[in-house]
Amino acid sequence: MKTAHPATPRQDLSAQIAEAIRDAIVEGRMITGERLPSEAELSEQFGVSRSTVREALKRLAAQSLIRTQRGAFGGAFVNRLSFEAAYSQHITTSTLLLSMNAVSFETACEARYTLERACAPLAAHRRTTGSLATMRTEIARQSQPDLSDEAFCASDVTLHRALVDAAQNPVLSYQLAGAVEAMQPLMNMITFTARSRGEIVALHTALTDALEHQDAQAADTALHRLEAYTLTLGRDVMASRARNATKRTPPSSSG
Template identity: 50%
Template sequence: MTSDDAAERQPSAGHQIAEAIRELILDGKLTVDQRLPGEQDLATRFGVSRPTVREALKRLAAQNLIRTRRGATGGNFVNRPTWSGAHDQLVATATLLMTMAPMPAETVAEARLSLLGACMPMAAERRGPEHLRAMRDEVARQRVADISDEDFCASDVRFHRVLVEATDNPLIAFQMAGVVEAIQPLLNMITYRERDRTRIADWNERLCDRLEARDVEGALAELSASADHTAQLAARAQEMRAAGGSGS
């Protein structure tokens, strides 16, 4: 049974201990906010030294499973998973993947269109005035002539963030985090090099109008139109790159 582990690779003690504690947390043996035994205590329990235990604890801390406090009442405590923490982690993972594992722009655009489209019915039904206002604010910001590329991208991300929050379903907002925070910037990267930012702002504004009218079909049409445009730009960019990218 254990031959697999032994044959392949022997995980380090730190890794094993981290896994063991992780199991305890996931199985509910250690409840939220509960304090773990002290590092020295853990060291003797697991039969290793304190630095080894510390490596294991730092692994868990990197995964946001525990937090550490110094001082008299300090120690290592089980973290309560939070939406924002999980959100950040998902964004980090998705961003890394987008940055370092390039893929066809069509694939990216399609994923954005499909998943964002799934949010439209709920967003149209439940959007409140505050959502419309926030989105229109961003559109206004996007229309400023001398806005930097960076600011434009950030504004577009905020726009979409509000859009998914308008669904009033935190689970969907969480699931969409990868799309909003990683995919959308990637598409903006292609797009605003082509100086079509005005068109994007136009689409965003029309999307606001449709949501204000609670017009799901119209909103989907706007989304689809903008996706088509993005796909064309992506195709052109790829073409240019393939033909004579060094031209300019």
Template identity: 45%
Template sequence: MAIRYNNLVTQSLAKQIAEQIRGAILDGRLRVDERLPTEEELAAQFEVSRPTIREALKRLAAQNLVRSKRGPAGGTFITRPTESELRTTLANSTTLMVTLGEFDIESITEARREMEGACLKLAIERRTEQHLEQLEQELSYQQQSISDEEFCASDVRFHRLIVDATANPVMQFNMVTVIEALQPLMNMIANRTRSRDRIIDHHKQLLEALRQRDLVAAQQSLDLLLNYLSEHYRQAQQLSAGTAAG
């Protein structure tokens, strides 16, 4: 199948080729399990060298958009990324943005407050007894003698359960950026000064609000938790800056 592509400019040809093939996948011109033309054919079509095509295909493979198969019936095929792979890619991209300094604490806190707050409404309406039991299990686990890493992981699972209770797959996927990426980073930085007992108390309040289906109480509990974390995030940053200066 011949695909019509836009003209290329000279900068980063491999990247542009990868983006054009990716666009063809996303808009349906290339379908899952369809075989791409050979490297030689793609090189002729794009009027570039085979190494450039090979680099473009490597970029697509890194995004789990194509796979290679050897043998007489082999070649490069369009693949369908799993939900887990897409979640990992989204979380890693968000983490990279934070590492590069693209997101500050105010933006992170605001996004989490608005996005998780929106989840609370649906979670209160749709939560099941199983969700409540799982939240109780995480709370019980958090009160044991566990490591900081284990506590942070449980914290993430606790809030992921709230998101899962929305029963909305779009919200669940979009919240990957907050729960699986931003929240662990905040925890890691604020861990030096925050109190586990305070976090657990906030979690207890959130659980009780979910149990009572009390949206106002749930939102107030989330606000108090995020205010507390933001303050200790800043304290941890100040401590780090003081240590670096010394």
């Protein structure tokens, strides 16, 4: 009996329905702002219960594909995927991807700085006084000796985001957001000494100066140095962590 349609019974009904609606949205058969049929209508159309339809809709809502509104003339509407929502999704996914897949500090660092250097020429050309001001503000913050390591990292992210945004290309900003923000948890594992902070602040200043003078080459150099320096800091931390882990390993075989 089941041989009649064994093609895709391995998926939940709610997943199948969500996929059907998602396809309709992605392929443009439903446009932004359009209202989906009510849950009752959908359950009739798909021949399932309302609960199943609701689970499907929640799946779509989790991807910001639809938004729901209660009350008369409420319902589920195809969402205009804002850059903001896309940013936060991308950042969450990138962060998890790095934390769950044992991506080395080197790999993540290389990806981040490679992408940032790509932005540098555009940023040098198009930077505004606003983006420069943001970067200077963060540099000032990073110079405060009583700043916690976490706050230092957060400020670092803000500065680099300002660099990326200075390129004035929202698509680029979106793509870079993941690479820059996802590094923060890795950076948070590093204890920044006064000396290392000074070095970083100096490089941040060189970078900002380069943008101010619209000197793409100097910005590229500053980013190269920053990458190399970050890498040495990260390597030191990872190495000492590895040593500690080895120490804690039981000397005899387990059990």
